[in-house]
Amino acid sequence: MDKILFVAQTECDGSLSKASLEALTAAKTLAEQLGAPLAVGLVGEAVQAAADSLAGCGAEAVYGVSGPDFAQPRYATDAAALAALFGATGAGIVIGAATPRMSRVLPGAAARVGGVSDTSVTALAASGGKPVVTRWYYRQRMYAELTRKERPWFVSVSSGCFAAYAGAAGSASVTAVSAEIPGGVRTQVTGMICPSAEEQTIRPDAALLFVAGAGWTKKQADGAAHAGEAEEIILSFLNKTQGSLGTSKSLVDLSGEGQQVLSFLSHMHQVGQTGSTPRHPKGLATCCHGEEPHVVGWRFIGERRAVNLDPNCGWAQGKADVLYVADAFEVMRKVLALLP
Amino acid sequence: MSAGYHIVVCGGIVPDPLQTLEPVQGPAGWGLKNELMLPAILDPWAGHALFEAANLAKNVPGSKVWLVSMGPKAKLQQVMMTIAQKVPFELVVLDGPASGFADAHETGAALAEAIAAIPGLDTSRLLVFGGWQSASRGAGATMQVIGEKLGIFEQFQGVDKLEILADGALRVLERVEGGSYQDSVVSGAPAVFGWATGELPEPPNNPQVGMQNMRLVMPALQKAKPVKLEKGPEYSGVQIPSQKRETRVVKDAPVDQIAKEIVDWLSA
Numbered sequence: 308m309d310k311i312l313f314v315a316q317t318e319c320d321g322s323l324s325k326a327s328l329e330a331l332t333a334a335k336t337l338a339e340q341l342g343a344p345l346a347v348g349l350v351g352e353a354v355q356a357a358a359d360s361l362a363g364c365g366a367e368a369v370y371g372v373s374g375p376d377f378a379q380p381r382y383a384t385d386a387a388a389l390a391a392l393f394g395a396t397g398a399g400i401v402i403g404a405a406t407p408r409m410s411r412v413l414p415g416a417a418a419r420v421g422g423v424s425d426t427s428v429t430a431l432a433a434s435g436g437k438p439v440v441t442r443w444y445y446r447q448r449m450y451a452e453l454t455r456k457e458r459p460w461f462v463s464v465s466s467g468c469f470a471a472y473a474g475a476a477g478s479a480s481v482t483a484v485s486a487e488i489p490g491g492v493r494t495q496v497t498g499m500i501c502p503s504a505e506e507q508t509i510r511p512d513a514a515l516l517f518v519a520g521a522g523w524t525k526k527q528a529d530g531a532a533h534a535g536e537a538e539e540i541i542l543s544f545l546n547k548t549q550g551s552l553g554t555s556k557s558l559v560d561l562s563g564e565g566q567q568v569l570s571f572l573s574h575m576h577q578v579g580q581t582g583s584t585p586r587h588p589k590g591l592a593t594c595c596h597g598e599e600p601h602v603v604g605w606r607f608i609g610e611r612r613a614v615n616l617d618p619n620c621g622w623a624q625g626k627a628d629v630l631y632v633a634d635a636f637e638v639m640r641k642v643l644a645l646l647p
Numbered sequence: 648m649s650a651g652y653h654i655v656v657c658g659g660i661v662p663d664p665l666q667t668l669e670p671v672q673g674p675a676g677w678g679l680k681n682e683l684m685l686p687a688i689l690d691p692w693a694g695h696a697l698f699e700a701a702n703l704a705k706n707v708p709g710s711k712v713w714l715v716s717m718g719p720k721a722k723l724q725q726v727m728m729t730i731a732q733k734v735p736f737e738l739v740v741l742d743g744p745a746s747g748f749a750d751a752h753e754t755g756a757a758l759a760e761a762i763a764a765i766p767g768l769d770t771s772r773l774l775v776f777g778g779w780q781s782a783s784r785g786a787g788a789t790m791q792v793i794g795e796k797l798g799i800f801e802q803f804q805g806v807d808k809l810e811i812l813a814d815g816a817l818r819v820l821e822r823v824e825g826g827s828y829q830d831s832v833v834s835g836a837p838a839v840f841g842w843a844t845g846e847l848p849e850p851p852n853n854p855q856v857g858m859q860n861m862r863l864v865m866p867a868l869q870k871a872k873p874v875k876l877e878k879g880p881e882y883s884g885v886q887i888p889s890q891k892r893e894t895r896v897v898k899d900a901p902v903d904q905i906a907k908e909i910v911d912w913l914s915a
């Protein structure tokens with residue numbers, strides 16, 4: 308029988324992220340469905356507070372790798388910690404959240420202990436007595452349901468696919484596990500570079516994705532480009548709606564070519580094939596053509612609307628629920644006037 | 648670092664993203680319909696890694712770039728015709744699957760073996776580059792596996808910037824949540840870097856570089872080692888999501904009405 312090990316790294320304040328609590332639900336549910344024992348493995352500077360917050364999750368044991376070395380999100384220490392937690396539990400299936408910190412290390416840790424991995428799975432459940440995961444291929448163009456015979460099997464769970472675990476806290480007893488760091492620690496995390504609150508336009512938890520495409524910087528009916536006005540409209544809209552800003556490859560690439568561009572856009576805003584695949588209940592695309600390499604990044608956007616001058620743009624071809632054939636400058640100015 | 652870096656870039660090939668992709672099950676497992684007919688490109692994030700590698704090699708005298716690629720030989724040859732025009736590298740070929748359905752751990756193990764066998768490679772100066780995720784499997788696993796198999800435990804993913812500091816240490820910016828970067832310093836090689844977009848535009852074609860590369864590309868293709876991947880997941884099915892929406896196209900409507908509809912929808 309597979310033992311299931313849920314693994315997570317603690318946040319700076321010692322708590323667990325929402326994504327980790329979602330992965331715990333996935334692990335716990337799978338353990339229940341398979342009738343398998345569940346263990347918890349935590350990594351961080353200190354793990355007791357996180358362990359206590361999970362006291363009611365039904366785990367038969369909680370293991371922890373802790374100490375100052377394990378505070379920083381970096382490969383050498385995080386991989387060593389996961390390998391050690393696996394070693395302490397002998398789990399068949401190891402489940403964590405697909406956070407950047409866990410994603411940096413989970414497949415590598417699996418390889419270290421002779422295992423295999425599947426990452427960013429969007430579903431995980433027992434079927435016919437076997438664990439089955441769903442994951443996407445070719446940048447969200449198709450999905451597969453699969454299982455594996457090989458063990459250990461390390462799995463990371465995409466955020467937004469399970470409800471966050473919300474059981475009662477208590478006091479947990481944590482078995483300390485020590486982790487050997489082969490090669491020692493050669494990397495120091497020196498800081499985070501975060502956009503300031505006003506510049507923060509990527510908001511993963513926002514209700515709305517607002518995509519600004521290259522059309523915003525192109526020559527308009529009057530023969531001139533109006534990037535300055537476009538910036539104002541877009542930022543005011545994001546301020547009022549607290550939406551998350553996305554863009555197209557064309558627009559971020561323009562900045563490399565010295566064209567008039569929108570100053571607040573970076574490659575990290577790019578949605579699509581070579582960009583991100585954010586998750587939001589709604590999405591509004593403006594001045595974006597809706598070509599396939601862009602729209603694959605909309606896989607996890609619920610309701611979709613677009614404003615474009617071209618009635619034959621990609622959005623018209625079954626990619627949006629509603630396409631407004633109109634000038635986005637005019638429409639968005641009016642939208643701003645109507646928004647509280 | 649007077650002797651320069653040995654930079655190995657791992658880059659597979661993927662179908663051109665403008666193509667329609669459809670899964671099919673064949674005798675050898677899951678693949679894409681007409682897979683061998685689909686035009687292929689170098690995996691985009693791996694392409695960024697290659698351009699960054701070439702730029703780093705140009706700036707640090709004594710450095711050298713290899714491109715290690717696994718894929719069907721004939722397809723690789725096609726892609727090399729374009730890529731070889733861009734930047735100087737020496738090609739190492741593994742004649743094996745480029746499919747998204749091939750297992751990342753097996754692929755990583757095969758690539759690591761090929762890297763370890765590169766004649767004259769100095770692992771103390773080794774930087775292993777690649778894309779942080781492929782456009783096929785998208786697992787973000789292969790580079791980590793390669794690092795583990797080669798015993799390289801300094802690894803970075805979602806890299807947009809790599810800077811050589813005065814003391815030879817490397818400063819790395821990795822993408823993390825919400826548009827932020829994690830800023831780290833690693834004492835030096837060896838290390839693994841899974842690149843995101845990086846900072847460089849695609850270099851223009853350079854016929855001279857092309858001629859120089861092609862002299863090595865053809866022999867590399869000829870001596871490509873066949874690789875067979877045997878293990879991997881058991882797929883119970885692969886499907887295209889039913890994604891087509893009934894698009895309502897609103898044309899010739901007054902701007903006021905459109906704006907009102909959008910505002911109502913946003914607040915619903």
Ligand SMILES: Cc1cc2nc3c(=O)[nH]c(=O)nc-3n(C[C@H](O)[C@H](O)[C@H](O)COP(=O)(O)OP(=O)(O)OC[C@H]3O[C@@H](n4cnc5c(N)ncnc54)[C@H](O)[C@@H]3O)c2cc1C
Binds near residue numbers: 525
């Ligand atoms: C390997 C590869 C990877 C790629 N990856 C990505 C990716 O990750 N993400 C991505 O986005 N693209 C990607 N692309 C590029 C993609 O194919 C498109 O070229 C790109 O998405 C187009 O961006 P756009 O729609 O903003 O610009 P354009 O195609 O220039 O479209 C601009 C649109 O704005 C409209 N417009 C102009 N003015 C107005 C106005 N006043 N009001 C309303 N509408 C207006 C026009 O009608 C037009 O539809 C990739 C391509 C390749 C080959």
